[in-house]
Amino acid sequence: MLDVLMDSAAAVRSAAGELATPVAPSAATDAKTIAQAARADIERLLILTEALWQILKEQHGYTDSELFRRITEIDLRDGRADGRVAPSPPRTCPHCGRVMIKARPLCIFCDKPSMVDPFER
Numbered sequence: 686m687l688d689v690l691m692d693s694a695a696a697v698r699s700a701a702g703e704l705a706t707p708v709a710p711s712a713a714t715d716a717k718t719i720a721q722a723a724r725a726d727i728e729r730l731l732i733l734t735e736a737l738w739q740i741l742k743e744q745h746g747y748t749d750s751e752l753f754r755r756i757t758e759i760d761l762r763d764g765r766a767d768g769r770v771a772p773s774p775p776r777t778c779p780h781c782g783r784v785m786i787k788a789r790p791l792c793i794f795c796d797k798p799s800m801v802d803p804f805e806r
């Protein structure tokens with residue numbers, strides 16, 4: 686009988702030890718996974734952008750200098766040539782005039798729709 690109790694106690698301690706082992710990945714692992722996924726998304730977007738640009742050049746005659754001029758124009762909208770897009774100014778609801786939440790198509794105050802700029806930041 687004592688042997689059975691000792692074996693049971695050992696089994697409980699073993700199970701408790703297994704439960705104490707972290708099951709979920711650590712925050713650092715989560716951050717690394719998220720960063721790797723973001724990097725993969727960026728690489729895919731770069732490939733898509735370059736492919737689309739090649740199509741535009743080949744089929745519609747656009748030039749690299751035109752693309753460069755447009756990139757510079759967008760970069761300078763905030764007065765700084767820093768390779769970054771300036772944040773969009775707050776958008777007001779056309780129905781009630783209150784400030785809307787970015788990228789949200791419905792006003793939180795009057796629940797009416799407003800057109801969202803797809804490049805809003």
Ligand SMILES: [Zn+2]
Nearest residue numbers: 778781792795
């Ligand atoms: Zn509104």
